[in-house]
Amino acid sequence: MTGNDEILFKDEIPPLAPAQSAGDDGWKILIVDDEADVHSVTTYMLAGQEYRGRKFNFLHAYSAEEAKIVLAEHPDVAVILLDVVMETDDSGLLLVKYIREEMNDYTVRIILRTGQPGKAPAAKVILEYDIDDYKEKTELTLEKMLVTLISALRSYNFITTIENNRNGLRRIIEASSDIFERQSLQKLGCGVLSQLTSILQLKKDAVLTQASGLTASGIKGESVILAATGEFSKYLEKPIHQIQSEMVHRALDRARTQPHGFYCEEDKCAWYFQSKTGSDNFLYFEISKDLDENDHDLLELFFTNVSLAFDNLYLNKGIEDTQKEVIFHMAETMECRSAETGSHVRRVSEYVRLMALKYGLGEEQAEMLKLASTAHDLGKIGIPDSILNKPGPLNPEEYDIIKSHVQRGYDLLVNSTSPIIKTAARIILLHHERWDGQGYPQGLVGEETHIHGRIVAVADVFDALSNKRVYHQAWNWDKVFAYFLEESGKHFDPCLVDILLENKEEFMAIWEEYHDECGVCSGSREALPADSARSDRSE
Structure with missing residues (x-):
């Protein structure tokens, strides 16, 4: 294995989305075949196998129509072991078209298995249909079946990782657009907390039920709470030093010492940056979700944009304050006359x-x-x-x-x-x-x-x-x-x-x-x- 291969496989992580069913963190593998024996043999051969610490969980469908129902109920299926000839000679191939073109699911890996290769020649099928592998049932020994599945799961994992990163970047762009539209420090603070929920893929009510957080900003050690959720709501518009939590202050102090101003330990995270105008800005949040490397990367990118928003807002505020002062002085001059x-x-x-x-x-x-x-x-x-x-x-x-x-x-x-x-x-x-x-x-x-x-x-x-x-x-x-x-x-x-x-x-x-x-x-x-x-x- 080359050094590049090592780096590539090191970055493999279980997909962040779609989410697994409650209490079920295994890889979902759908067997679609009209022969019951094929289902039994496949599950028997692969019983107890796992990949990256996650077991194989099998779902079953005995026709293309049943498969459509199962896929609708389980959008997080990773691999489909699909027979070609079922209700009709081409029902398996038609199901492939349905999955790719109507469901718009290009993530799930589809492995065609057929006992009648003459009805679906490999060269023709591979060229005309969006499948990932083609096997004859007679050649799938335990070893070959395991190799085929692991290869498909690895591809699925890479695709979902890329898709999650793409979605994360999209949320960063959307969040940044929202952040830069905020025209006051308080609205900016509220926006940061709100968008943080989206970035971390929390549920909509997570800010209130699973996450507590605050944003604060100020100059010369006088940072004031701009926005707060959960248990921190009582500190809104109060100086940050009034927060009666040693944990919060310790996390914020730790964030000050980090190269990128971001510190996270278990479920407590803090972010700090000093703007070009000299203001100290803080973000602290607690969530019931472990942050992985991707989350950290997305948050660092998000916080970079947030820091620019704070800088722009402070600069604009300085300009607006000057304009206000000029106008008020003009008005006072008129009153004095x-x-x-x-x-x-x-x-x-x-x-x-x-x-x-x-x-x-x-x-x-x-x-x-x-x-x-x-x-x-x-x-x-x-x-x-x-x-x-x-x-x-x-x-x-x-x-x-x-x-x-x-x-x-x-x-x-x-x-x-x-x-x-x-x-x-x-x-x-x-x-x-x-x-x-x-x-x-x-x-x-x-x-x-x-x-x-x-x-x-x-x-x-x-x-x-x-x-x-x-x-x-x-x-x-x-x-x-x-x-x-x-x-x-x-x-x-x-x-x-x-x-x-x-x-x-x-x-x-x-x-x-x-x-x-x-x-x-x-x-x-x-x-x-x-x-x-x-x-x-x-x-």
Whole structure:
């Protein structure tokens, strides 16, 4: 035997899938023959034999039709000893076609045995049918039968090993795709635990019943539990050092010292890596399954992709944090220019988030919209204080200057490539458009205005009416909601008005939480009824 042969056979392992029946870890061998004596002789000859520590378990079928039923019940058959002539002269050959072409089973090894070689010449059968061996019954002594079976089982084992690795890689690709779509550390942690179940071929309920696990991440020794299952669920969002299990901490410490950061002993496994941004990331899980070499290889590949996902997320988070800081500073600058201080920007952003979620936008889009909305009055940075804080009505010239703030603000942000800042630019430009087309600057009608602009329009006016300004007193709730009902389909998107009216208590709760103690709120001069005589600063 050559060195290459040794390496090849060393890697042989019992197949991971398909799974064996409960309490049955032997090789399943199906005998298909219409002669009962053939079944008896075969099982007698091979009784007690085994390969790689696994015994031979025989299944029996006396016709091609019976064989189809047995194969449906036992998809993990390794070898079929198949007679050619049974119900018809070619029933065995037709069964081969059925197995390969209809069942799409190219894994099971098929050995044709015939007592009438003239009805199925070997050369013709081997060329035209997907079989693995062809024997005449008279030549199958015990020794030859054993050699034939061991050869077939070895081939079956190699094929299932390759197939398992292929499926494992496919799951790695699918899991990695899912992991890289996670847009927050917590969702990433949950995704890692969820995909780990698939990678290790655990049952769907294994995370809850057979496996316990956690993921944690943090900087400078302050790692926090991002996701947890089983007994670790009680530690969710708590520092990792609070876990009261010496075993967990020992496993994680061991993982730190491993070349690839992966440590596994019996049913307890840990993984550690430090990202390029300096964060410490941990994964710990317990399962009731022994991990073999293939499992280790798949996990290392999976963890490599996970580490890249963590790195990307931390880098993106740093960029997003910077963008958030810039936008918040711009919003604060605008608030400071008003004659009064207040929480207008904060309230509007909370209204916007709530309405976005009620409208059906996703959590991530709602969060981005909440942040971007804080810059909706950025363009007023170029409006003179004498106009912005004028307590009385505006003349036509002043009103035109006020209206210019949307284009000013839009021009400041429109060239950014940041999704958040681009959204802010869109909001600035569109939040004074009206459903009936009477808004500005473009006079858009209905859904021509992007949903972001329509949402902010409702939130902005809702806050303007419900808080005291230098140019009007705060309205009571009945009057506020009556105004929106009246303007539904005119100023505002009817769908958004319905959301506001159907969820009054939630919007009022935001006002209650962030209202100004002084009873006066700064912010934009929004659309008011006609009798306001253009005393507002935006219409």
